[in-house]
Amino acid sequence: MDKHHPHAPPRAAIIGTLARAETSELREAVHAHWPGLQWREAKPAEAGLVMLRGRTGGDGAAFNLGEATVARAVIDLETGERGHGQCLGRDMEKARLAAVFDALWQRETDRDAVERHVIAPVRARIARQGANDAARAAATRVNFFTLVRGED
């Protein structure tokens, strides 16, 4: 496996979306659609650091920029699926819930429901916010015009 240009499977996109969910979005989805779900932590959730890297000049050799806090969790459903949750920050509840949904997504019977009740709404919110940021930035784009001086 090439660590640097991994061929990202569909699951990577699901995990990436879960990392950007709000804790409340995940918590409410569990309560509303999977009440009484059985799962356990495969190892205790923990907060730690990931060293972030930049590249010299933006596209050159890597350098260590500084770290970010990351919470991560690994959980097992009672049906055996193992879920991984990891997200920026120190919110272990969010990491656990993200792991739960990663595991549920792997369960054939729950995949559609996870995409419908969790992934789609989170992606819609992210897209809305992104569009909003972009539209506000666009309003600050400079439109140059040239002043005409003198006759002729």
Next chain:
Amino acid sequence: MPGRSAITQPAMDLTRQSQQTFRAIMNALARPGIMQTVASVGAPDGLDSAAAAAILALCDYETPLWLAQSFAGSPSIGSWVTFHTGAPRVADPRLAAFALVDLECDPLDLATFSQGNAEYPDRSTTVIAVAPSLEAGRQLRISGPGIKGAALLSVAGLPHDFTTQWAVNGQGFPLGVDMIFCCGDAVLGLPRSTRILGEAG
């Protein structure tokens, strides 16, 4: 927390547990010959609780780990170590920050481990050695920092030439390996600064 269920394990306070283990190991190395106990952790089959706790507390993503044959051959121990610590496994003991050895089953050759270097003597290998007993072995008199006068070390399963190996280990001071002996939930430390005076009695 919400979404938690009946089969969820009791909350494990990983940080506190590893701090307790760290302190026990620190005391063991500061007071050679005095046994310390560590709180039990969910150890995999074939690994003593104290050795498992030491690995959980000391090893992480940045500490290369070398497993002696008896452990390297066990898939359950190998995957447990990788899953819980993320420590990279190395095939060359000279690259290891930590080594895990079973005194009963594995040969022990201290010279094969990293001895550290003059700039960073702390980069030598710390050998975690699982012993059949910490009290029933032949009695060795030890002395050095942290020991008032002399103390006794009675680790079972040491190779017959251990005293010679330990003398060689001490000759390179401040380089040299440190040892943590484990049995059940007990640990004993043998830092490189300790000298073995000879057999007691």
Next chain:
Amino acid sequence: MYVAVKGGEAAIANAHGLLAHDRRGDTAVPELTPEQIREQLSIAVDRVMTEGSLFDRDLAALAIKQARGDLIEAIFLVRAYRTTLPRFGFAVPLDTAAMRIRRRISATYKDLPGGQVLGPTFDYTHRLIDFALAAGTPVPEPQTAPADTARAPRVTDIIGGEDMIERNPPHDPDAPVGDLTRDPLAFPAGRDLRLQNLARGDEGFLLALGYSTQRGYGRTHPFVGEIRMGEVEVEFFIEDLGFAVSLGEITVTECQMVNQFKGSATEPARFTRGYGLGFGHCERKAMSMALVDRALRADEFEEERKAPAQDEEFVLSHSDNVQSTGFVEHLKLPHYVDFQAEITFLRELRRKHGAAQAGPQHIMPEAAE
């Protein structure tokens, strides 16, 4: 000499109690929350994250509250906190070309693909105190406009298209990357270590050094090729999964400085470059970093090293404000014994001096250290 002195426990405990009291200030005024600091003092939060070398807005905001707004103290708190956490690994290098841009300006090209996007800037404000802010007047919704969905190329890539700017050192995914937090700094340091050091370096120190290059102390003839600020994705390879996943987005500011050109008998002249990158919106810092990065490359371009900003050992050894404050501020801690020794020595010198003045023979005093 250091001699342990005991005592003062009660005084210290009471001083810390008084500190907590003074931090709170007038209790008739509502207490600040870390959320308020995070949202409303976001540039301070970004500085603490950049120089604390830890991206965590909530933590930086809390540190600022605890430090009573003393940003170096807050940076110190963040640095101390990070030592308590295990490291999970290294992220895939950030792709700033794929940034969701909220600000992007160039001083080298007026019209460029993606345009000049001012974003939330202090530039062009009149620097007049706004008394309306004191009253807490509601802020109108910002204007919006249709967004340009095309990717904004880096300005340096546009210049690079004509081969008129030096190429960056190539990225080798397997090459080791120096890490100051693991190995002590040794000289000469590679550019990777220099950039890491500058990224966590004190903004004021780098600003002054950058300014000094403009005033002639190691001139580099800089243009801001581009400054961009916005969100980039953090990707991390998960060993257990065998693929990389996104951990979320962070905000960064990047500065591409385009500097004086250099050629040789074998190479046509090309612009040289300096690079700056930091957490959050940290434009002054990123620009200063880029100026100093370029100045430190003097040897590479066979420039005479004579100015402070070109002196790697000087710059890298003094850029860290936590280190600097530690050594400067330790001077206020008890040095009673050292000073008593000096007093004794000085008395003896003066006694000998007095004797020499009075007596016929000349006594040479030994020099004090």
